[in-house]
Amino acid sequence: MGADKETREKLIDSARREFMEKGYNKASLRKICADAGVTTGALYFFFEDKEALFGAIADGPYNELIAILKSHFEEDEALMEQPYDAEEGDHDAFVEELVHHLYQNYDVFHMLLTKAQGSKYENAVDDLADILDETYTKMSAKMGSHYGGKVNKAMVHWLTHMILDAFIHMITHEKDEKKALAHIKKVMNFITKGWTAVIDK
Amino acid sequence: MGADKETREKLIDSARREFMEKGYNKASLRKICADAGVTTGALYFFFEDKEALFGAIADGPYNELIAILKSHFEEDEALMEQPYDAEEGDHDAFVEELVHHLYQNYDVFHMLLTKAQGSKYENAVDDLADILDETYTKMSAKMGSHYGGKVNKAMVHWLTHMILDAFIHMITHEKDEKKALAHIKKVMNFITKGWTAVIDK
Amino acid sequence: MGADKETREKLIDSARREFMEKGYNKASLRKICADAGVTTGALYFFFEDKEALFGAIADGPYNELIAILKSHFEEDEALMEQPYDAEEGDHDAFVEELVHHLYQNYDVFHMLLTKAQGSKYENAVDDLADILDETYTKMSAKMGSHYGGKVNKAMVHWLTHMILDAFIHMITHEKDEKKALAHIKKVMNFITKGWTAVIDK
Amino acid sequence: MGADKETREKLIDSARREFMEKGYNKASLRKICADAGVTTGALYFFFEDKEALFGAIADGPYNELIAILKSHFEEDEALMEQPYDAEEGDHDAFVEELVHHLYQNYDVFHMLLTKAQGSKYENAVDDLADILDETYTKMSAKMGSHYGGKVNKAMVHWLTHMILDAFIHMITHEKDEKKALAHIKKVMNFITKGWTAVIDK
DNA sequence: TATGAATGAGATTTCATTCAT
DNA sequence: CATGAATGAAATCTCATTCAT
Numbered sequence: 001m002g003a004d005k006e007t008r009e010k011l012i013d014s015a016r017r018e019f020m021e022k023g024y025n026k027a028s029l030r031k032i033c034a035d036a037g038v039t040t041g042a043l044y045f046f047f048e049d050k051e052a053l054f055g056a057i058a059d060g061p062y063n064e065l066i067a068i069l070k071s072h073f074e075e076d077e078a079l080m081e082q083p084y085d086a087e088e089g090d091h092d093a094f095v096e097e098l099v100h101h102l103y104q105n106y107d108v109f110h111m112l113l114t115k116a117q118g119s120k121y122e123n124a125v126d127d128l129a130d131i132l133d134e135t136y137t138k139m140s141a142k143m144g145s146h147y148g149g150k151v152n153k154a155m156v157h158w159l160t161h162m163i164l165d166a167f168i169h170m171i172t173h174e175k176d177e178k179k180a181l182a183h184i185k186k187v188m189n190f191i192t193k194g195w196t197a198v199i200d201k
Numbered sequence: 202m203g204a205d206k207e208t209r210e211k212l213i214d215s216a217r218r219e220f221m222e223k224g225y226n227k228a229s230l231r232k233i234c235a236d237a238g239v240t241t242g243a244l245y246f247f248f249e250d251k252e253a254l255f256g257a258i259a260d261g262p263y264n265e266l267i268a269i270l271k272s273h274f275e276e277d278e279a280l281m282e283q284p285y286d287a288e289e290g291d292h293d294a295f296v297e298e299l300v301h302h303l304y305q306n307y308d309v310f311h312m313l314l315t316k317a318q319g320s321k322y323e324n325a326v327d328d329l330a331d332i333l334d335e336t337y338t339k340m341s342a343k344m345g346s347h348y349g350g351k352v353n354k355a356m357v358h359w360l361t362h363m364i365l366d367a368f369i370h371m372i373t374h375e376k377d378e379k380k381a382l383a384h385i386k387k388v389m390n391f392i393t394k395g396w397t398a399v400i401d402k
Numbered sequence: 403m404g405a406d407k408e409t410r411e412k413l414i415d416s417a418r419r420e421f422m423e424k425g426y427n428k429a430s431l432r433k434i435c436a437d438a439g440v441t442t443g444a445l446y447f448f449f450e451d452k453e454a455l456f457g458a459i460a461d462g463p464y465n466e467l468i469a470i471l472k473s474h475f476e477e478d479e480a481l482m483e484q485p486y487d488a489e490e491g492d493h494d495a496f497v498e499e500l501v502h503h504l505y506q507n508y509d510v511f512h513m514l515l516t517k518a519q520g521s522k523y524e525n526a527v528d529d530l531a532d533i534l535d536e537t538y539t540k541m542s543a544k545m546g547s548h549y550g551g552k553v554n555k556a557m558v559h560w561l562t563h564m565i566l567d568a569f570i571h572m573i574t575h576e577k578d579e580k581k582a583l584a585h586i587k588k589v590m591n592f593i594t595k596g597w598t599a600v601i602d603k
Numbered sequence: 604m605g606a607d608k609e610t611r612e613k614l615i616d617s618a619r620r621e622f623m624e625k626g627y628n629k630a631s632l633r634k635i636c637a638d639a640g641v642t643t644g645a646l647y648f649f650f651e652d653k654e655a656l657f658g659a660i661a662d663g664p665y666n667e668l669i670a671i672l673k674s675h676f677e678e679d680e681a682l683m684e685q686p687y688d689a690e691e692g693d694h695d696a697f698v699e700e701l702v703h704h705l706y707q708n709y710d711v712f713h714m715l716l717t718k719a720q721g722s723k724y725e726n727a728v729d730d731l732a733d734i735l736d737e738t739y740t741k742m743s744a745k746m747g748s749h750y751g752g753k754v755n756k757a758m759v760h761w762l763t764h765m766i767l768d769a770f771i772h773m774i775t776h777e778k779d780e781k782k783a784l785a786h787i788k789k790v791m792n793f794i795t796k797g798w799t800a801v802i803d804k
Numbered sequence: 805t806a807t808g809a810a811t812g813a814g815a816t817t818t819c820a821t822t823c824a825t
Numbered sequence: 826c827a828t829g830a831a832t833g834a835a836a837t838c839t840c841a842t843t844c845a846t
Contacts, residue, residue, distance in 0.1 A: 240810070251838090
């Protein structure tokens with residue numbers, strides 16, 4: 001026992017480093033194997049190909065992220081049926097959970113969001129945008145009717161991207177989770193203010 | 202006649218296509234030459250290396266962009282010395298010029314902003330951010346004192362990135378210049394509103 | 403069995419031939435691989451690059467040569483402290499060892515001394531000259547004071563080169579070890595005689 | 604007028620520099636043309652190919668050298684028929700002429716003797732050796748019978764090489780003509796002394 | 805005379821992947 | 826489980842040379 005897992009994990013560790021440093025495309029399987037102290041054959045025993053190796057690192061955190069988002073949005077949408085009350089606390093809790101998850105897997109998300117070109121995750125940002133879009137479209141429709149204003153679809157789409165970009169910016173510029181959280185809260189506040197300012201006309 | 206320029210331009214055209222499709226790193230000089238109907242040697246007659254070929258496509262539009270930005274910001278800073286009046290017209294004109302320049306060279310900027318990894322432009326976004334930062338820092342200091350509020354430095358930094366991201370988002374999601382302009386104007390409005398909302402407290 | 407070593411050795415054999423024929427710079431890795439009946443990739447499994455392939459052929463014999471020289475010179479210098487006696491026998495033995503080593507690795511030294519331009523051994527002759535210089539300078543100082551004459555430094559430097567050139571000439575003009583040995587002994591005798599004739603004034 | 608010769612001479616000048624720096628094989632015709640401020644086509648108007656360009660630089664000085672040697676040796680051989688008298692003055696004059704010619708064309712001979720691999724002059728040293736051999740064989744036969752000793756053919760051959768090597772060493776290690784002359788005179792003295800010492804037994 | 809364009813073959817090196825053992 | 830060898834295609838780049846104009 002042990003030796004089995006150890007090799008696989010050594011491989012994953014050194015792959016993580018290599019993918020981080022070079023990005024998906026330029027990462028060298030040779031180097032990953034060399035750093036892990038095994039041969040290329042070993043790698044191909046555990047993983048079907050480069051893509052699968054990348055998946056072994058990224059799939060878990062990514063899918064969890066999707067789950068977190070979906071679960072939250074389902075709650076949100078359910079909440080929207082009910083009379084409005086102090087949602088803010090919940091929202092803060094959600095952001096905290098989100099940031100925590102992102103920073104628990106800091107390297108992975110850094111990779112996924114900025115160095116995945118060439119892999120199946122090269123459109124991860126767009127995929128996330130689609131998920132956000134779905135929810136925000138529903139929400140803005142509600143909010144729009146609630147506030148009596150009209151909401152532009154393209155603007156909603158852009159909103160989702162702006163929020164995404166804010167998180168990407170956070171990850172690429174702030175390594176410390178606490179500072180990141182403080183920062184992103186301000187940013188979300190900014191966006192909300194701007195948003196209502198736009199709608200409130 | 203024409204044969205001289207034609208080859209060089211065929212090369213540039215096919216390079217543009219290849220760089221657009223594959224990004225700088227994965228673009229194949231072989232394929233570029235094959236598509237242009239010449240041998241690789243021909244390419245090296247006109248361009249020193251891959252980087253130079255990329256530069257031949259990107260340098261012009263990029264440098265012009267920088268010039269447009271700098272010239273505008275110099276005006277802006279000069280204006281800030283004077284009593285505040287309807288600057289908005291100017292600002293709109295500036296955004297229009299900017300968007301026009303970006304869409305006149307649509308492919309190039311698409312490349313530069315999203316597919317330049319490995320080239321000398323791989324940090325173009327950061328470089329642009331630095332330029333914006335400089336101006337926005339000065340401006341926000343003025344505005345801050347004007348409105349009596351305090352302005353967080355990290356927020357300014359993020360603001361510049363948000364604006365940049367907005368433009369990148371525009372280019373990557375909207376091919377039509379008119380629609381892009383309409384969109385970006387709303388976005389800028391949004392940001393301005395959010396901005397004052399944040400400061401005004 | 404054997405397949406492992408065979409390829410590596412086939413590669414080295416065909417490399418030796420190619421380097422010998424064309425010299426380091428003009429030797430073609432393609433041809434080396436083709437002659438060895440493997441693909442270029444195979445070469446890069448065994449050797450890091452062209453330089454390393456050359457090193458795999460030349461490093462061993464060269465380092466041994468250095469070792470033989472240094473060991474002999476240390477003895478020589480030790481001997482100089484003692485009263486002079488029949489050193490000649492030792493010297494002959496040394497020359498025999500040297501020639502034997504050179505002709506055991508005839509091809510390698512032929513390469514090293516005349517076809518290594520572009521490789522890390524392109525200054526091998528000068529490096530050897532430095533080693534000889536060091537010893538001969540000490541020795542000539544002793545001999546000079548012993549014989550009451552003065553010894554010119556540039557002449558010592560030239561002496562070392564003359565001896566080196568003699569060995570190079572031997573290797574490039576005489577393939578048979580026995581004949582080479584007989585020849586070089588005469589040459590060394592000549593040089594010694596000329597040397598003392600110069601000093602004895 | 605003028606322009607014709609100027610181009611040809613610019614080409615030759617820049618070729619000289621390039622051949623000196625890189626050696627025949629690695630010298631780049633492109634660079635030679637670029638440095639001369641002309642295109643490759645121009646080069647091929649004046650010179651048939653790389654070899655011819657090299658010849659245009661080296662042929663003159665080389666052939667003159669051959670002429671000097673042959674003329675001197677003819678005189679020498681004629682002199683040997685006559686009773687021996689103070690030949691030394693003549694010999695000194697010859698060495699002076701030789702060294703002068705070599706240093707008048709310092710770059711060329713430096714090239715020819717150490718950087719001509721790949722060109723028609725790559726065996727120049729051996730060719731010169733053959734010329735010397737011819738004469739020295741005759742001379743040593745005479746001298747041998749004169750002194751009553753026997754002279755080994757291989758030793759004569761080596762003698763010529765030693766003398767050649769001495770000149771090569773001079774050119775590669777001493778840039779100043781006067782110092783070179785002083786040095787080579789000592790060396791020739793050394794060789795002569797060694798020679799008679801060997802024969803005199 | 806000379807240009808400027810283009811060729812075509814060659815160079816070294818890197819890579820993901822495969823497979824017999 | 827894992828090794829070590831090998832593939833084969835592709836990468837960027839360099840070069841001497843040619844030729845229509």
